[in-house]
Amino acid sequence: MKTFTGLCVCPGVVKGRLVRYKEGREYHKEDIVLLDEYMTQNILFLKNAGAILSSTGGITCHASLIAREFNIPCLVSVKGLGEVEDNTKATVDAAAEEVQVHEKNDC
């Protein structure tokens, strides 16, 4: 289990799988979406996602306020998730500003 940190812009706890953002893809509540481009229009496609983790952005970005408005648990400035493979299991506790990424062998 590896722990990553970020800055909380919307609280909430979500257990699910990490998926990289791809335009046009449909997202569900178990998807913890990894974003490199933290833009408002991207957030619009994530209304149904479980959580958002952005490697960039800050707490005062437009996108943060959109995520907050949609009430999607969200952390920004999360570093180090670039190497993690898609579909890796993870738990996000946004208020605690923590992301726990499960190792492949973890249950």
Add this chain to the structure above:
Amino acid sequence: MIVDYDKIRVFTTAARPERKQNEIYEIILDGKKYWCERPKYCWSRFDQNLYGSTWKKEGNILFGEDIPIFFDQHGRLWCREELTSKFLLNFFTKNPLQFVKVMSRRLSNMKKIISLIKEAHKQIHAADLATNRENMEKIVVCFDLFYDTQASVFMLYDELVFRFKHVLQTVLEKREANTYFCEFLRAEITKEALRLGHIQEFGTESRGSTYGNAEPVIFYKEPKIFYESPMDISIFEKVIKANISQEQKDEFFALRLIAPIAIQINEEAQYVESRILTAHFRVVMENIAALLLESKMIKKKEEIHEMTYSELLYILKKIQNKVTTWVPQFLSNALKTVGFMEFGTLQPWGWLEFEPLFAEQYVEKVELLMHKAEEQHVSIKELATLWPTTGGLRCQLFFLFGILKAARIEKERRMKICNFFFAMMKERAVADVHGTVSNVTKTKEEVKAVVDQIQPKRGTPEIAKLLGKISNAAYNLVAGLYLDIYLDYGMENEGPYDVSYIYGPGHILVIRKYVGLQSAVWPKAQVPVNDLLIYCIYKDVKFSCDMASCHSVYEGDVINNLVAFAVVADDRVLTEIKKIQAALKSLTTVCVEQWNRLKSLPEEEQKKKGLFIKTYGMRKLFERVGMNWKPTNEMIAAVKNQPLKDNTFWKIPKENKEAFWENIYNPEIDFYPGDLLSS
């Protein structure tokens, strides 16, 4: 201002992510600290001019005093310490009600902005210059209202919110602190933008006045000045009981009050800036650039960003008010004709020596004429007919250029008077309004009617010579009556008129006019005729003249090619040679007498006569609106016992004289007697 970049200190702030620029530049100037908090933004000359004045207001709004800001050589904005995020964070957490007050003021400004932008929005895609200029001016007012608290709204924002989050985490457990913090991470404008589908970022790094590259829209929802949370009461209790200093508790409550307002206001500001203000302004500026390109005022659309707002506005007004576009052409003509004359060229003196003496008082008289004409609804067309000659009107307009500068009349007033004169000139001239090569004041039909009426007789070389002599005598008489400088009141050459449709190919008509010879200024001069008109029809002769139509050039044989002629004295056509010879004799006699009369006058009397001649030429205009044509007592007093002006007044440089005169005479330029060319 030039900033020495070797002397700046660069550091970063944790409050802003890298993408949003986290670098801050600092420099010490005259012992004071200056910060550049947005080093990636380099403002264009246009934006510096547009924003600079409104950004400077913030010092007075917050502290009641000017706090310096400046743009460096790269266009970066630098603010003195008091307008930096660090200083303002400390100031507002100590004075939170001051923040509320400033933001309430902004709320009021925002209502005005939305109202103004709605007006501009109605015709935002208009193609005409007038509408685009109006829109531009409206949006500039919006910018002025929008940015007068830019440091408090934009610069401070990230630091303030970051600090709030930090203070919460100091006092509360992290999870609770973040949950509580996120309660306030909302804005009314975000809800509205979502509702209307106006959510989209365009990733531009620019923050210039036209960076909003989306289709302009208008949406707005008032921010909440007090944002409540269901967690408030329990959090407040925890903070009050917490084992922290009173200062920390005060900071918490200050931030709790102002941070949610800052979030509301900043979020609103960013939407208004990107989707409303700069998006509308971009469209307007693109329209204006296209129009300037079309009218060849610029070569590339981008050039408008290198002008200041004032320069752009001036150009637009100039294009829009086509009357003012006459100045360069008229001035160029006038300067070729008489403009570079200096002291001592004319007798007894020229306008440079004489007219500055009464310039201010003369302007007042002319302005009264304009006012009365407007009040009495006397048309420009009618006034134009009341000038004795068209050349006289042209010359008086040129003299006005010097008079207005000598009297140091401000530009708007200058242009109003000049435009009034030029409007009359346009009415008066049928073609070649500026009198570049001709002096055409009759239509083809009018020429035909005149020829039919006077029935010209066949010309001979003897007649041609006689007409030359009588013209010469009349010219000299006019010079004696009107002096060299106001000669054009009393004489002009009219034409050339093509009369080939009457006389066959190659025939022209030139009219030599000597008018107002029985001048009320010289009651003792016994001139036998008031108006003497000499009609000459030539074959294969070319005639041209300049702005002062008395400066005429004939090409061809004017003696042998005089086909027909007529001499008209006060509406009587003189056909007999004897009568013309008698008229010549008489004119020659009175001419000599008049010059003796003029020369025998003491200088003071000559000056007074000069004043009377100046206003006599416009007597019919003054009388038409019920004014006395004579110079006012103020004009007379201004001239009395005053020495003529010399170079101690004008201060003509030894070099670049032509440039000096071009600046002096151009009413569109604020350059006055005594000014140095470099200024």
